[in-house]
Amino acid sequence: MQVDYEVIIVGGGPVGMMVAGELALAKVKVCLLERLKETTPFSRALTVHPRTLEILDLRGLKAKLLDRGKPIKTGHFAALDTRLDFSVLDSSSNYTLIIPQHETEKILEEWAKSLGVEIRREVEVMAVHQDQHGVEVEVEAVGPNGKAVLTARYVVGADGAASIVRKQAGIPFVGKNATFTAMQGDVVLKNPPESGAPSYFNEQGLVMIVPLPKGMHRVVLIDPERMAIPKEEPVSLEELRASLLRILGDDFGISDPFWMTRFGNATLQAQRYREGRIFLAGDAAHIHFPAGGQGMNVGLQEAINLGWKLAAHLKGWAPDWLLDSYHTERSPITTALLTNTQVQSLLFGSSEFSPSVIALRNMVSDLLQIPEANYLLATQISALNVEYEPDGETEPHVLNGRRFTELNLRLENGECQNAYELFHSGSFLLLHFDSDERLGDALDWSKYKHVHVVRASLAKGATDWHDVHTALIRPDGYVAWAVSQAESNPMEAIRKGISHWCPTY
Numbered sequence: 001m002q003v004d005y006e007v008i009i010v011g012g013g014p015v016g017m018m019v020a021g022e023l024a025l026a027k028v029k030v031c032l033l034e035r036l037k038e039t040t041p042f043s044r045a046l047t048v049h050p051r052t053l054e055i056l057d058l059r060g061l062k063a064k065l066l067d068r069g070k071p072i073k074t075g076h077f078a079a080l081d082t083r084l085d086f087s088v089l090d091s092s093s094n095y096t097l098i099i100p101q102h103e104t105e106k107i108l109e110e111w112a113k114s115l116g117v118e119i120r121r122e123v124e125v126m127a128v129h130q131d132q133h134g135v136e137v138e139v140e141a142v143g144p145n146g147k148a149v150l151t152a153r154y155v156v157g158a159d160g161a162a163s164i165v166r167k168q169a170g171i172p173f174v175g176k177n178a179t180f181t182a183m184q185g186d187v188v189l190k191n192p193p194e195s196g197a198p199s200y201f202n203e204q205g206l207v208m209i210v211p212l213p214k215g216m217h218r219v220v221l222i223d224p225e226r227m228a229i230p231k232e233e234p235v236s237l238e239e240l241r242a243s244l245l246r247i248l249g250d251d252f253g254i255s256d257p258f259w260m261t262r263f264g265n266a267t268l269q270a271q272r273y274r275e276g277r278i279f280l281a282g283d284a285a286h287i288h289f290p291a292g293g294q295g296m297n298v299g300l301q302e303a304i305n306l307g308w309k310l311a312a313h314l315k316g317w318a319p320d321w322l323l324d325s326y327h328t329e330r331s332p333i334t335t336a337l338l339t340n341t342q343v344q345s346l347l348f349g350s351s352e353f354s355p356s357v358i359a360l361r362n363m364v365s366d367l368l369q370i371p372e373a374n375y376l377l378a379t380q381i382s383a384l385n386v387e388y389e390p391d392g393e394t395e396p397h398v399l400n401g402r403r404f405t406e407l408n409l410r411l412e413n414g415e416c417q418n419a420y421e422l423f424h425s426g427s428f429l430l431l432h433f434d435s436d437e438r439l440g441d442a443l444d445w446s447k448y449k450h451v452h453v454v455r456a457s458l459a460k461g462a463t464d465w466h467d468v469h470t471a472l473i474r475p476d477g478y479v480a481w482a483v484s485q486a487e488s489n490p491m492e493a494i495r496k497g498i499s500h501w502c503p504t505y
Contacts, residue, residue: 001133001151005031005118006314008137008152010125010165012036014045014101015282015299016158017108021059022307024115025426026450028314031118031150033125033139039109042259043100043186043212047293049075050086051383053093054406055304058423058477062093064107069099070213072197075381077292078347079199079208080361082368084378090405091384100213101296128155128168130277154310156279158299161268163284169275175338178264180227180350183235183243184220185260190253192217201361203353205247216258223247224353235260265289265345267338273302273327281306286334291344292381298337301383302330308426308475317450319503329388340380387478394481394497398464404477407431408459416459420477427452428502429473434485436469442491447504470494472501 007023009016012034023030048056048065056062073095074083086094113119122142129136135155140147157165166173192209199208208220223243237257244251270285282299306326312318347361368374379385390400407419409431422429428451432439435455445453451472458465469490471482481497483490 001131003134003151003153005029005150005152007031007154007156007310008033008135008150009156009158010128010137011158011160011163011282011284012105012109012119012121013040013158013160013282014104014108014296015303016156017105017112018300018303019156019158019281019307020117020119021108021112021115022304022426023311023314024112024117025059026308026311026315028311030116031120031152032112033123033137033150034119034121035124037122037142039105040102042102043218045101045104045293045296046098046210046212046218047075047297048097048099048104049293049297049382050089050091050093050095051386051403052297052300053097054091054403054420055301055477057093057406057420058304059111059426060421060424061107061111065097065099065104068103068107069097071095071097075292075378076199077368077377077381078344078361078364079201079206080347080365080368081199082365082374084368084381085374086378086382088371088375089378089382089384092406096293096382098210104296125159125164128165128278130155130169130275135277153314154277154279156281156306156310157284158281158303160283161266161287163280165278166270166280166284169278169280171275171278171280172271173268174271175268176266177268178231178266180222181229181231181262181264182220182222183226183240183260183262184218185235185237185240186212186216186218186258187237187240187254187260188215188256189217189219190255191250192252200248201349201353201358202247203355203358205243205353206349207244207247209252219244219254221247222349224349229262231262231264233262235262263290265342265350267342269331269334269338273331274324279306279310279326286338288338288341289345289348289350291341291348294337294341294381294383297383298334301333301386302326304476305330311426312450315450317502317504319500333386336380391481391500393500395483395487395493397468397482397484399468399471399479399482402479404473404479405462407462407465409454409456410459412455419473422452422454423473423475423477425452426475428475428480429454430470430498431456431468431473432470433457433465434469434490436490438491439470439494442494443498448498448502451498451502472497474501
């Protein structure tokens with residue numbers, strides 16, 4: 001099949017843009033299709049959590065988000081009174097960034113465009129067909145071009161919960177449908193509460209209020225009297241006002257709604273994230289109650305996992321198992337996410353707003369005052385607890401499969417550098433700490449253009465890194481493998497590790 005593109009991405013939200021940028025970093029020819037004329041004007045996903053900030057830092061994008069967002073040192077679990085303390089996390093991104101989704105989208109779109117991604121807006125995907133040679137995408141565009149068929153070697157569906165890509169690929173979406181709905185609105189509060197981002201829970205319902213830029217606030221409500229209303233029914237300002245008065249006896253002078261919506265607690269996951277030449281990411285692969293602001297963050301983490309792997313395959317140096325590892329690595333992470341959002345849903349009062357639920361919330365809130373318990377949930381919500389199954393084909397090490405922390409390195413020329421700056425090109429990073437002159441002869445490194453070899457020492461001590469001779473770090477910021485200084489034949493371990501992860505053909 002003669003193809004128009006190497007990859008077509010369906011869906012131009014943050015996840016689609018992130019996948020597109022990752023592929024374009026590796027010079028993959030990418031086309032992104034989006035039905036909307038321009039970036040959404042709505043705030044939607046408001047939080048960028050620590051691990052997502054780290055992966056954006058790997059690509060040099062974090063500073064741009066910081067310019068447009070507001071860092072806060074805490075997160076929440078089920079809007080309990082005891083907040084999650086992100087400031088104790090082992091990361092310079094130890095905070096949540098409050099930033100409207102439209103700003104995040106714009107930054108990612110600018111990045112994708114700068115890398116040469118072709119973005120086609122006002123294009124609706126009507127059908128997707130694949131065979132052993134490639135994928136055909138039937139589209140209908142606004143304007144004179146009308147209907148067309150585009151072809152690619154692979155397609156990525158990042159087109160949301162109602163994903164046509166998932167449906168056309170025949171991938172089951174399994175789980176539980178919504179049992180209740182909640183409401184939210186971005187509004188003006190003429191008399192906002194004094195505290196920054198308060199939450200209230202009583203026998204009449206739940207209210208969360210989050211300050212937004214330009215003098216607006218997001219108001220989130222779970223009102224027992226409105227929970228049976230279908231998600232598709234529009235929310236009115238009077239409905240929000242009535243619920244505020246019923247739950248709290250105060251409407252805070254609510255007015256001037258910019259965006260209002262209703263959402264449910266459906267919990268569904270794609271049975272597989274790959275079907276032949278078709279991949280899913282973000283809401284196309286899973287939906288859940290938006291508890292803790294995790295949805296977009298998980299989608300962006302999937303995007304960076306998939307992007308470098310698909311690029312490696314297209315460029316001809318990926319091992320045979322690499323593409324399938326997208327599903328095997330990310331699906332269990334999503335399953336754990338769905339569990340924690342279902343637990344939060346119960347604490348949010350999904351079944352009842354009663355004295356017993358209030359007592360349960362108070363009990364869990366008290367438990368979160370124990371530093372270890374707070375830390376446990378903070379690492380879950382922030383996604384700093386994510387690690388992948390260690391590679392059984394290379395020498396075991398405590399770092400294998402774990403998140404790569406941002407080491408401060410002293411390079412051979414004496415300069416100090418944050419290790420995350422070495423990932424802007426999307427390559428593997430081979431860090432060598434032992435000054436072993438045999439490294440240069442261990443392999444013909446000229447054949448490994450996708451591996452950035454750096455000789456360095458630790459500018460500052462780092463837990464678990466004191467005994468490392470050499471480590472290979474994946475493009476998405478996880479340790480592929482590490483070789484201990486105690487290894488009797490480190491060069492052989494390095495050769496074995498490189499041939500397993502980065503073969504040349």
